[in-house]
Amino acid sequence: MRAFYIAPFLIFAICGQSPVLAATVELQAAVKLDPLAEIRETALKSGQAYALLESLTTDVGQRLAGSENDAKAVAWAKAKFTELGFDRVYTEPVRYPVWTRGEESLVSVSPATQKFSVAALGGSMGTGAKGVEAEVVQFDDYKNLESAAAGSAAGKIVFINYQMLRTRDGSDYGAAVISRVAGASAAAKLGARALIIRSIGTDQTRNPHTGVMRYDNTPTRIPAAAIGNIDADLLAAMIKRGKPVTLKLQLGARTLKGDYVGANVIGEITGAVKPKEIVAIGGHLDSWDLGTGAIDDGAGVAITMSAAALIGAQATPPKRTIRVVLFANEEQGVYGGKAYAAARVKADEVGQQVIAAESDFGAGRIYSLKTNLSDARLAGLAPLLRALAPLDITLGANDAGGSADFGPMREAGAPVADLQQDGTKYFDIHHTARDTLDQVDAEDLKQNVAAYAVFARFFADE
Numbered sequence: 001m002r003a004f005y006i007a008p009f010l011i012f013a014i015c016g017q018s019p020v021l022a023a024t025v026e027l028q029a030a031v032k033l034d035p036l037a038e039i040r041e042t043a044l045k046s047g048q049a050y051a052l053l054e055s056l057t058t059d060v061g062q063r064l065a066g067s068e069n070d071a072k073a074v075a076w077a078k079a080k081f082t083e084l085g086f087d088r089v090y091t092e093p094v095r096y097p098v099w100t101r102g103e104e105s106l107v108s109v110s111p112a113t114q115k116f117s118v119a120a121l122g123g124s125m126g127t128g129a130k131g132v133e134a135e136v137v138q139f140d141d142y143k144n145l146e147s148a149a150a151g152s153a154a155g156k157i158v159f160i161n162y163q164m165l166r167t168r169d170g171s172d173y174g175a176a177v178i179s180r181v182a183g184a185s186a187a188a189k190l191g192a193r194a195l196i197i198r199s200i201g202t203d204q205t206r207n208p209h210t211g212v213m214r215y216d217n218t219p220t221r222i223p224a225a226a227i228g229n230i231d232a233d234l235l236a237a238m239i240k241r242g243k244p245v246t247l248k249l250q251l252g253a254r255t256l257k258g259d260y261v262g263a264n265v266i267g268e269i270t271g272a273v274k275p276k277e278i279v280a281i282g283g284h285l286d287s288w289d290l291g292t293g294a295i296d297d298g299a300g301v302a303i304t305m306s307a308a309a310l311i312g313a314q315a316t317p318p319k320r321t322i323r324v325v326l327f328a329n330e331e332q333g334v335y336g337g338k339a340y341a342a343a344r345v346k347a348d349e350v351g352q353q354v355i356a357a358e359s360d361f362g363a364g365r366i367y368s369l370k371t372n373l374s375d376a377r378l379a380g381l382a383p384l385l386r387a388l389a390p391l392d393i394t395l396g397a398n399d400a401g402g403s404a405d406f407g408p409m410r411e412a413g414a415p416v417a418d419l420q421q422d423g424t425k426y427f428d429i430h431h432t433a434r435d436t437l438d439q440v441d442a443e444d445l446k447q448n449v450a451a452y453a454v455f456a457r458f459f460a461d462e
Protein backbone atom coordinates (compact mmCIF):
# COMPACT_ATOMS: atom_id res chain seq x y z
CA MET A 1 0.00 0.00 0.00
CA ARG A 2 2.82 2.36 0.82
CA ALA A 3 4.29 1.97 -2.67
CA PHE A 4 0.91 2.73 -4.18
CA TYR A 5 0.61 6.04 -2.39
CA ILE A 6 4.21 7.20 -2.51
CA ALA A 7 5.38 6.29 -5.93
CA PRO A 8 2.71 4.84 -8.17
CA PHE A 9 4.22 6.18 -11.33
CA LEU A 10 7.68 5.00 -10.42
CA ILE A 11 6.41 1.41 -9.87
CA PHE A 12 4.54 1.59 -13.15
CA ALA A 13 7.70 2.78 -14.92
CA ILE A 14 9.94 0.09 -13.41
CA CYS A 15 7.65 -2.92 -13.47
CA GLY A 16 5.43 -2.04 -16.36
CA GLN A 17 2.43 -2.80 -14.08
CA SER A 18 -0.48 -0.55 -13.37
CA PRO A 19 -0.56 0.84 -9.83
CA VAL A 20 -3.80 -1.06 -9.17
CA LEU A 21 -2.23 -4.37 -10.21
CA ALA A 22 0.82 -3.70 -8.06
CA ALA A 23 -1.45 -3.09 -5.08
CA THR A 24 -3.35 -6.30 -5.77
CA VAL A 25 -0.13 -8.31 -5.89
CA GLU A 26 0.94 -6.74 -2.62
CA LEU A 27 -2.44 -7.51 -1.02
CA GLN A 28 -2.21 -11.15 -2.12
CA ALA A 29 1.25 -11.35 -0.56
CA ALA A 30 -0.21 -9.99 2.67
CA VAL A 31 -3.00 -12.62 2.63
CA LYS A 32 -0.39 -15.33 2.10
CA LEU A 33 1.49 -14.10 5.15
CA ASP A 34 -1.54 -14.56 7.45
CA PRO A 35 -0.92 -18.04 8.90
CA LEU A 36 -4.63 -18.57 9.68
CA ALA A 37 -5.88 -17.92 6.15
CA GLU A 38 -2.92 -19.78 4.74
CA ILE A 39 -3.54 -22.93 6.79
CA ARG A 40 -7.26 -22.82 6.02
CA GLU A 41 -6.67 -22.70 2.28
CA THR A 42 -3.97 -25.39 2.44
CA ALA A 43 -6.26 -27.71 4.43
CA LEU A 44 -9.17 -27.21 2.03
CA LYS A 45 -6.97 -28.51 -0.79
CA SER A 46 -5.39 -31.39 1.14
CA GLY A 47 -6.45 -35.03 0.82
CA GLN A 48 -4.15 -36.01 3.69
CA ALA A 49 -6.84 -36.68 6.32
CA TYR A 50 -8.87 -38.85 3.95
CA ALA A 51 -5.73 -40.87 3.10
CA LEU A 52 -5.04 -41.33 6.84
CA LEU A 53 -8.62 -42.44 7.44
CA GLU A 54 -8.50 -44.85 4.52
CA SER A 55 -5.27 -46.32 5.89
CA LEU A 56 -6.60 -46.65 9.45
CA THR A 57 -9.86 -48.32 8.39
CA THR A 58 -8.16 -50.54 5.79
CA ASP A 59 -4.74 -51.40 7.24
CA VAL A 60 -5.97 -51.73 10.84
CA GLY A 61 -9.77 -52.03 10.60
CA GLN A 62 -12.01 -52.18 13.69
CA ARG A 63 -10.23 -51.24 16.91
CA LEU A 64 -12.09 -52.84 19.79
CA ALA A 65 -10.27 -51.97 23.02
CA GLY A 66 -7.92 -54.72 24.15
CA SER A 67 -8.21 -56.65 20.87
CA GLU A 68 -5.27 -57.52 18.65
CA ASN A 69 -6.22 -54.52 16.49
CA ASP A 70 -5.91 -52.19 19.50
CA ALA A 71 -2.15 -52.85 19.56
CA LYS A 72 -2.01 -52.57 15.75
CA ALA A 73 -3.69 -49.16 15.92
CA VAL A 74 -1.16 -47.92 18.48
CA ALA A 75 1.71 -49.01 16.20
CA TRP A 76 -0.08 -47.42 13.22
CA ALA A 77 -0.48 -44.08 15.04
CA LYS A 78 3.16 -43.95 16.14
CA ALA A 79 4.35 -44.70 12.60
CA LYS A 80 2.03 -42.11 11.03
CA PHE A 81 2.98 -39.36 13.48
CA THR A 82 6.64 -40.02 12.66
CA GLU A 83 5.95 -40.13 8.92
CA LEU A 84 4.06 -36.83 9.12
CA GLY A 85 7.07 -35.11 10.67
CA PHE A 86 5.84 -34.59 14.24
CA ASP A 87 8.71 -33.42 16.49
CA ARG A 88 7.87 -35.72 19.39
CA VAL A 89 5.97 -39.02 19.34
CA TYR A 90 5.29 -40.99 22.52
CA THR A 91 2.76 -43.17 24.32
CA GLU A 92 1.32 -43.16 27.82
CA PRO A 93 -0.03 -46.38 29.37
CA VAL A 94 -3.78 -46.85 29.95
CA ARG A 95 -5.25 -49.88 31.78
CA TYR A 96 -8.66 -51.35 31.10
CA PRO A 97 -10.57 -54.65 31.10
CA VAL A 98 -11.03 -56.57 27.85
CA TRP A 99 -14.52 -57.38 26.64
CA THR A 100 -15.11 -59.77 23.75
CA ARG A 101 -18.28 -60.23 21.71
CA GLY A 102 -18.43 -63.89 20.65
CA GLU A 103 -21.29 -65.44 18.68
CA GLU A 104 -24.75 -63.99 19.10
CA SER A 105 -28.29 -64.66 17.93
CA LEU A 106 -31.88 -63.75 18.72
CA VAL A 107 -34.99 -65.55 17.45
CA SER A 108 -38.66 -65.38 18.26
CA VAL A 109 -39.86 -68.84 19.21
CA SER A 110 -43.60 -68.08 19.41
CA PRO A 111 -46.10 -67.13 18.18
CA ALA A 112 -44.03 -66.97 14.95
CA THR A 113 -40.40 -67.92 14.39
CA GLN A 114 -38.20 -65.16 13.07
CA LYS A 115 -34.49 -64.31 13.17
CA PHE A 116 -33.68 -60.87 14.57
CA SER A 117 -30.46 -58.94 13.96
CA VAL A 118 -28.84 -58.45 17.35
CA ALA A 119 -25.66 -57.07 18.93
CA ALA A 120 -24.55 -57.51 22.54
CA LEU A 121 -24.00 -54.27 24.41
CA GLY A 122 -20.36 -53.66 25.31
CA GLY A 123 -19.59 -54.99 28.77
CA SER A 124 -22.53 -57.40 28.79
CA MET A 125 -22.14 -60.89 30.15
CA GLY A 126 -23.04 -63.85 27.95
CA THR A 127 -26.11 -66.05 28.18
CA GLY A 128 -24.26 -69.36 28.44
CA ALA A 129 -24.51 -71.96 25.69
CA LYS A 130 -28.18 -72.73 26.35
CA GLY A 131 -29.21 -69.10 25.94
CA VAL A 132 -32.13 -67.36 27.61
CA GLU A 133 -35.61 -68.33 26.39
CA ALA A 134 -38.44 -66.35 27.94
CA GLU A 135 -41.56 -64.30 27.32
CA VAL A 136 -41.06 -60.62 26.51
CA VAL A 137 -42.39 -57.70 28.51
CA GLN A 138 -42.23 -54.27 26.86
CA PHE A 139 -41.51 -50.86 28.43
CA ASP A 140 -41.82 -47.57 26.52
CA ASP A 141 -38.66 -46.08 28.01
CA TYR A 142 -36.19 -46.31 30.86
CA LYS A 143 -38.35 -44.22 33.22
CA ASN A 144 -41.24 -46.65 32.86
CA LEU A 145 -38.92 -49.55 33.56
CA GLU A 146 -37.35 -47.89 36.58
CA SER A 147 -40.71 -47.04 38.15
CA ALA A 148 -42.39 -50.41 37.43
CA ALA A 149 -43.74 -52.53 40.31
CA ALA A 150 -41.39 -55.06 41.90
CA GLY A 151 -41.55 -58.44 40.19
CA SER A 152 -43.27 -57.04 37.10
CA ALA A 153 -40.63 -58.58 34.83
CA ALA A 154 -39.99 -61.75 36.85
CA GLY A 155 -38.57 -64.52 34.66
CA LYS A 156 -39.02 -62.44 31.49
CA ILE A 157 -36.94 -60.70 28.85
CA VAL A 158 -37.41 -56.93 29.13
CA PHE A 159 -37.72 -54.98 25.86
CA ILE A 160 -37.21 -51.18 26.06
CA ASN A 161 -38.84 -49.63 23.01
CA TYR A 162 -37.60 -46.00 23.09
CA GLN A 163 -37.01 -44.39 19.67
CA MET A 164 -34.17 -41.86 19.65
CA LEU A 165 -34.99 -38.51 17.99
CA ARG A 166 -33.00 -37.04 15.11
CA THR A 167 -31.35 -33.66 15.83
CA ARG A 168 -28.39 -31.74 14.42
CA ASP A 169 -26.52 -31.65 17.72
CA GLY A 170 -27.40 -35.16 18.89
CA SER A 171 -29.14 -33.75 21.95
CA ASP A 172 -31.53 -36.71 22.36
CA TYR A 173 -28.63 -39.12 22.85
CA GLY A 174 -28.45 -38.37 26.57
CA ALA A 175 -32.13 -39.19 27.11
CA ALA A 176 -32.00 -42.26 24.88
CA VAL A 177 -28.73 -43.80 26.00
CA ILE A 178 -29.81 -44.38 29.61
CA SER A 179 -31.71 -47.48 28.41
CA ARG A 180 -28.48 -48.89 27.05
CA VAL A 181 -26.23 -47.92 29.93
CA ALA A 182 -28.48 -48.66 32.92
CA GLY A 183 -31.30 -50.81 31.48
CA ALA A 184 -29.86 -54.21 32.42
CA SER A 185 -29.59 -53.50 36.13
CA ALA A 186 -33.01 -51.81 36.21
CA ALA A 187 -34.54 -54.87 34.50
CA ALA A 188 -32.66 -57.26 36.83
CA LYS A 189 -34.19 -55.45 39.83
CA LEU A 190 -37.62 -56.40 38.46
CA GLY A 191 -36.59 -60.04 38.16
CA ALA A 192 -35.84 -60.05 34.41
CA ARG A 193 -33.51 -62.64 32.85
CA ALA A 194 -32.24 -60.54 29.94
CA LEU A 195 -32.57 -57.09 28.36
CA ILE A 196 -33.26 -56.22 24.71
CA ILE A 197 -33.32 -52.55 23.69
CA ARG A 198 -34.43 -50.77 20.53
CA SER A 199 -31.11 -49.49 19.18
CA ILE A 200 -29.97 -46.04 20.22
CA GLY A 201 -30.03 -44.83 16.62
CA THR A 202 -32.05 -42.76 14.15
CA ASP A 203 -31.86 -45.02 11.08
CA GLN A 204 -34.67 -47.14 9.71
CA THR A 205 -32.59 -50.25 9.06
CA ARG A 206 -32.10 -53.65 10.65
CA ASN A 207 -28.59 -52.73 11.87
CA PRO A 208 -28.24 -53.06 15.63
CA HIS A 209 -26.25 -50.29 17.39
CA THR A 210 -23.89 -51.53 20.06
CA GLY A 211 -22.39 -49.33 22.79
CA VAL A 212 -21.32 -49.61 26.38
CA MET A 213 -23.55 -50.75 29.26
CA ARG A 214 -22.86 -50.84 33.00
CA TYR A 215 -23.89 -53.08 35.83
CA ASP A 216 -24.59 -51.17 39.04
CA ASN A 217 -24.43 -52.87 42.44
CA THR A 218 -27.68 -54.81 41.88
CA PRO A 219 -26.68 -58.36 42.95
CA THR A 220 -28.17 -60.02 39.86
CA ARG A 221 -26.54 -59.39 36.49
CA ILE A 222 -28.31 -60.20 33.23
CA PRO A 223 -27.19 -60.19 29.56
CA ALA A 224 -28.08 -57.16 27.42
CA ALA A 225 -28.32 -56.61 23.67
CA ALA A 226 -29.73 -54.24 21.04
CA ILE A 227 -31.83 -54.91 17.95
CA GLY A 228 -32.11 -52.65 14.88
CA ASN A 229 -35.00 -50.19 14.57
CA ILE A 230 -36.82 -52.24 11.92
CA ASP A 231 -36.52 -55.35 14.09
CA ALA A 232 -37.77 -53.36 17.08
CA ASP A 233 -40.81 -52.33 14.99
CA LEU A 234 -41.45 -55.99 14.23
CA LEU A 235 -41.10 -57.06 17.84
CA ALA A 236 -43.43 -54.25 18.98
CA ALA A 237 -45.99 -55.30 16.33
CA MET A 238 -45.82 -58.91 17.54
CA ILE A 239 -46.39 -57.81 21.14
CA LYS A 240 -49.27 -55.53 20.12
CA ARG A 241 -51.24 -58.55 18.83
CA GLY A 242 -51.76 -59.56 22.44
CA LYS A 243 -50.45 -63.13 22.41
CA PRO A 244 -47.38 -63.92 24.53
CA VAL A 245 -44.15 -63.46 22.53
CA THR A 246 -41.26 -65.73 23.45
CA LEU A 247 -37.68 -64.92 22.45
CA LYS A 248 -34.50 -66.91 22.62
CA LEU A 249 -31.31 -64.91 23.09
CA GLN A 250 -27.80 -66.31 22.81
CA LEU A 251 -24.77 -64.14 23.55
CA GLY A 252 -21.19 -65.38 23.67
CA ALA A 253 -19.97 -62.11 25.18
CA ARG A 254 -17.57 -62.09 28.11
CA THR A 255 -15.04 -59.98 29.97
CA LEU A 256 -11.57 -61.54 30.21
CA LYS A 257 -9.67 -61.89 33.47
CA GLY A 258 -7.05 -59.24 34.24
CA ASP A 259 -6.49 -55.79 32.73
CA TYR A 260 -4.97 -54.95 29.37
CA VAL A 261 -2.40 -52.19 29.14
CA GLY A 262 -3.10 -50.07 26.08
CA ALA A 263 -1.86 -46.58 25.30
CA ASN A 264 -2.73 -43.00 24.49
CA VAL A 265 -0.59 -42.12 21.48
CA ILE A 266 0.65 -38.53 21.39
CA GLY A 267 2.33 -36.49 18.66
CA GLU A 268 3.60 -32.93 19.08
CA ILE A 269 4.59 -30.01 16.89
CA THR A 270 6.91 -28.15 19.25
CA GLY A 271 6.19 -24.48 19.87
CA ALA A 272 9.00 -22.11 18.89
CA VAL A 273 8.44 -19.54 21.67
CA LYS A 274 6.49 -21.19 24.51
CA PRO A 275 7.00 -24.93 24.00
CA LYS A 276 5.59 -25.85 27.43
CA GLU A 277 2.23 -24.24 26.70
CA ILE A 278 -0.05 -26.75 25.01
CA VAL A 279 -2.87 -26.53 22.47
CA ALA A 280 -4.34 -30.03 22.61
CA ILE A 281 -6.55 -31.58 19.95
CA GLY A 282 -7.36 -35.23 19.26
CA GLY A 283 -9.78 -38.09 18.87
CA HIS A 284 -10.08 -41.61 20.19
CA LEU A 285 -8.18 -44.42 18.54
CA ASP A 286 -10.45 -47.26 19.64
CA SER A 287 -13.79 -48.14 18.04
CA TRP A 288 -16.54 -50.71 18.29
CA ASP A 289 -16.05 -53.93 16.39
CA LEU A 290 -19.06 -54.07 14.04
CA GLY A 291 -17.80 -51.63 11.39
CA THR A 292 -14.33 -50.18 10.80
CA GLY A 293 -14.75 -47.17 13.09
CA ALA A 294 -14.61 -44.64 10.24
CA ILE A 295 -16.88 -41.96 11.69
CA ASP A 296 -16.37 -43.06 15.32
CA ASP A 297 -13.69 -42.07 15.62
CA GLY A 298 -11.30 -42.65 12.74
CA ALA A 299 -12.47 -39.30 11.38
CA GLY A 300 -11.44 -37.47 14.56
CA VAL A 301 -8.05 -39.17 14.51
CA ALA A 302 -7.45 -38.25 10.86
CA ILE A 303 -8.80 -34.68 11.15
CA THR A 304 -6.64 -33.71 14.13
CA MET A 305 -3.48 -35.53 12.97
CA SER A 306 -3.70 -33.80 9.60
CA ALA A 307 -4.53 -30.36 11.05
CA ALA A 308 -1.41 -30.43 13.22
CA ALA A 309 0.79 -31.92 10.49
CA LEU A 310 -0.23 -29.13 8.07
CA ILE A 311 0.65 -26.52 10.71
CA GLY A 312 4.00 -28.26 11.21
CA ALA A 313 4.67 -27.86 7.49
CA GLN A 314 4.00 -24.08 7.52
CA ALA A 315 6.96 -21.75 7.03
CA THR A 316 6.40 -19.99 10.37
CA PRO A 317 6.36 -22.38 13.34
CA PRO A 318 3.59 -22.03 15.96
CA LYS A 319 4.57 -20.18 19.15
CA ARG A 320 3.08 -22.81 21.46
CA THR A 321 3.18 -26.60 21.17
CA ILE A 322 0.37 -28.31 19.29
CA ARG A 323 -0.33 -31.73 20.81
CA VAL A 324 -2.47 -34.39 19.16
CA VAL A 325 -3.77 -36.97 21.64
CA LEU A 326 -5.19 -40.22 20.26
CA PHE A 327 -7.02 -41.66 23.22
CA ALA A 328 -7.25 -45.32 24.22
CA ASN A 329 -10.59 -46.97 24.93
CA GLU A 330 -13.05 -44.09 24.97
CA GLU A 331 -15.93 -46.35 24.04
CA GLN A 332 -15.97 -48.54 27.11
CA GLY A 333 -15.50 -45.85 29.76
CA VAL A 334 -13.25 -42.90 28.69
CA TYR A 335 -10.21 -44.79 30.04
CA GLY A 336 -7.72 -42.84 27.89
CA GLY A 337 -9.25 -39.45 28.70
CA LYS A 338 -9.24 -40.15 32.42
CA ALA A 339 -5.63 -41.41 32.34
CA TYR A 340 -4.51 -38.35 30.34
CA ALA A 341 -6.05 -35.94 32.84
CA ALA A 342 -4.78 -37.91 35.85
CA ALA A 343 -1.22 -37.76 34.49
CA ARG A 344 -1.48 -33.97 33.93
CA VAL A 345 -2.92 -33.41 37.40
CA LYS A 346 -0.17 -35.53 38.97
CA ALA A 347 2.56 -33.63 37.09
CA ASP A 348 0.87 -30.29 37.92
CA GLU A 349 0.55 -29.54 34.19
CA VAL A 350 -3.17 -28.73 33.90
CA GLY A 351 -2.33 -25.01 33.83
CA GLN A 352 -0.11 -25.49 30.78
CA GLN A 353 -3.08 -26.43 28.63
CA VAL A 354 -4.11 -23.30 26.75
CA ILE A 355 -7.12 -25.01 25.20
CA ALA A 356 -8.24 -28.51 24.16
CA ALA A 357 -10.78 -29.84 21.66
CA GLU A 358 -11.66 -33.39 20.66
CA SER A 359 -13.21 -34.36 17.33
CA ASP A 360 -15.60 -37.21 18.16
CA PHE A 361 -18.91 -36.64 16.42
CA GLY A 362 -18.29 -38.04 12.96
CA ALA A 363 -17.21 -36.27 9.82
CA GLY A 364 -20.11 -33.87 9.18
CA ARG A 365 -19.33 -30.19 8.56
CA ILE A 366 -18.51 -28.00 11.55
CA TYR A 367 -20.99 -25.13 12.04
CA SER A 368 -20.20 -23.68 15.45
CA LEU A 369 -17.34 -23.09 17.88
CA LYS A 370 -18.25 -23.41 21.54
CA THR A 371 -15.75 -22.33 24.19
CA ASN A 372 -15.38 -22.05 27.94
CA LEU A 373 -13.03 -19.10 28.14
CA SER A 374 -12.61 -16.04 30.35
CA ASP A 375 -14.18 -12.76 29.15
CA ALA A 376 -10.72 -11.39 28.36
CA ARG A 377 -9.87 -14.29 26.07
CA LEU A 378 -13.34 -14.25 24.48
CA ALA A 379 -12.78 -10.59 23.58
CA GLY A 380 -9.70 -11.54 21.57
CA LEU A 381 -11.35 -14.15 19.34
CA ALA A 382 -12.11 -11.80 16.42
CA PRO A 383 -9.19 -12.93 14.19
CA LEU A 384 -10.15 -16.57 14.77
CA LEU A 385 -13.79 -15.94 13.91
CA ARG A 386 -12.76 -14.03 10.77
CA ALA A 387 -10.66 -16.99 9.65
CA LEU A 388 -13.48 -19.45 10.40
CA ALA A 389 -16.19 -17.40 8.67
CA PRO A 390 -15.40 -18.65 5.12
CA LEU A 391 -15.94 -22.19 6.49
CA ASP A 392 -19.45 -21.16 7.66
CA ILE A 393 -18.51 -21.52 11.34
CA THR A 394 -19.84 -19.05 13.89
CA LEU A 395 -19.28 -18.58 17.61
CA GLY A 396 -21.57 -20.61 19.85
CA ALA A 397 -22.20 -20.48 23.59
CA ASN A 398 -19.40 -20.28 26.16
CA ASP A 399 -20.40 -23.62 27.68
CA ALA A 400 -18.17 -26.16 25.91
CA GLY A 401 -17.85 -29.59 27.51
CA GLY A 402 -14.63 -30.73 25.84
CA SER A 403 -16.19 -33.93 24.44
CA ALA A 404 -15.68 -37.23 26.28
CA ASP A 405 -11.90 -37.44 26.41
CA PHE A 406 -11.06 -33.84 27.35
CA GLY A 407 -13.99 -33.77 29.80
CA PRO A 408 -11.72 -34.88 32.68
CA MET A 409 -9.28 -32.04 31.81
CA ARG A 410 -12.17 -29.54 31.90
CA GLU A 411 -13.16 -30.92 35.29
CA ALA A 412 -9.56 -30.39 36.40
CA GLY A 413 -9.90 -26.71 35.40
CA ALA A 414 -8.47 -26.59 31.88
CA PRO A 415 -10.14 -24.48 29.15
CA VAL A 416 -11.80 -26.53 26.39
CA ALA A 417 -13.69 -25.91 23.15
CA ASP A 418 -16.15 -27.87 21.02
CA LEU A 419 -16.04 -27.52 17.25
CA GLN A 420 -19.62 -28.65 16.74
CA GLN A 421 -20.23 -30.94 13.79
CA ASP A 422 -23.51 -31.43 11.98
CA GLY A 423 -24.66 -34.70 13.50
CA THR A 424 -28.01 -34.97 11.71
CA LYS A 425 -27.03 -38.33 10.20
CA TYR A 426 -24.46 -39.37 12.81
CA PHE A 427 -26.76 -41.65 14.77
CA ASP A 428 -27.86 -43.47 11.62
CA ILE A 429 -24.55 -45.33 11.62
CA HIS A 430 -22.98 -44.71 15.05
CA HIS A 431 -21.79 -48.03 16.58
CA THR A 432 -23.14 -50.13 13.70
CA ALA A 433 -21.70 -52.33 10.95
CA ARG A 434 -22.30 -49.35 8.60
CA ASP A 435 -19.60 -47.25 10.28
CA THR A 436 -17.32 -47.59 7.28
CA LEU A 437 -15.23 -45.28 5.08
CA ASP A 438 -17.93 -44.78 2.42
CA GLN A 439 -19.97 -42.84 5.02
CA VAL A 440 -17.34 -40.09 5.06
CA ASP A 441 -17.61 -37.21 2.57
CA ALA A 442 -14.08 -36.24 1.50
CA GLU A 443 -15.01 -32.54 1.08
CA ASP A 444 -16.66 -32.33 4.49
CA LEU A 445 -13.57 -33.92 5.99
CA LYS A 446 -11.42 -31.15 4.45
CA GLN A 447 -13.66 -28.52 6.03
CA ASN A 448 -13.11 -30.19 9.40
CA VAL A 449 -9.34 -30.25 8.96
CA ALA A 450 -9.38 -26.59 7.95
CA ALA A 451 -11.40 -25.68 11.05
CA TYR A 452 -9.12 -27.61 13.42
CA ALA A 453 -6.00 -26.23 11.76
CA VAL A 454 -7.24 -22.61 12.03
CA PHE A 455 -8.37 -23.24 15.61
CA ALA A 456 -5.06 -24.80 16.71
CA ARG A 457 -2.93 -22.25 14.89
CA PHE A 458 -4.85 -19.34 16.43
CA PHE A 459 -4.54 -20.59 20.00
CA ALA A 460 -0.89 -21.57 19.45
CA ASP A 461 -0.12 -17.95 18.52
CA GLU A 462 -2.79 -16.17 20.65
Ligand SMILES: [Zn+2]
Pocket residue numbers: 284296297330360
Ligand atom coordinates in the same frame (compact mmCIF):
# COMPACT_ATOMS: atom_id res chain seq x y z
ZN1 LIG B 1 -16.58 -41.82 19.69
